[in-house]
Amino acid sequence: MGLEPREGRYSEAIEHLRKAISYKEGAPTLHAQLGDLYLSTDELDLAEHHLKHSISLAKQPWPLVRLSYVYAKRGDFTNSVAAVKQAISLSPHRPEYYVRLGEWFIRAGDLEAAANAMEKAIEIKPDAVTAPKRLARIKAMIMQSQS
Secondary structure, eight states, X not given: OOSSOSTTOHHHHHHHHHHHHHHXXXXXXXXXXXXXXXXXXXXXXXXXXXXXXXXXHSOOHHHHHHHHHHHHHTTOHHHHHHHHHHHHHHOTXXXXXXXHHHHHHHHHTOHHHHXXXXXXXXXXXXXXXXXXXXXXXXXXXXXXXXX
8 A cells, every 4th residue: 555645535645654753753855745735735744844843854865855845835835945955866867856956936025046947957957848938937027026
């Protein structure tokens, strides 16, 4: 049985992960998955706790990116940006991290930084579909703000 909840059965999946963690406390992946489930249910304090615990056990980029969503749901785009930048420092060749960074920069109101992040994503993966569309949208927003 996988750990992904089916048909919104988050509480069951959370209980399974909590039980697994009780047997293997030092498992960063379990904490990251539990944090992600709590994020899905908008239990942000618990999500933050488990994602940070996962990061303290093993610095991996994925929990950092998910932690950025916790901050974003709270409207804290400064920490969202910082978390994704940490993820990028661990895995600099993942274009999707730059796309996410660009999205948080948009929400933080820094369109130039957002454009730079999208350009970096395109540089890493020139045949990407998402980043060029978002870059075009950002450039339109920049032009609109200048007029």
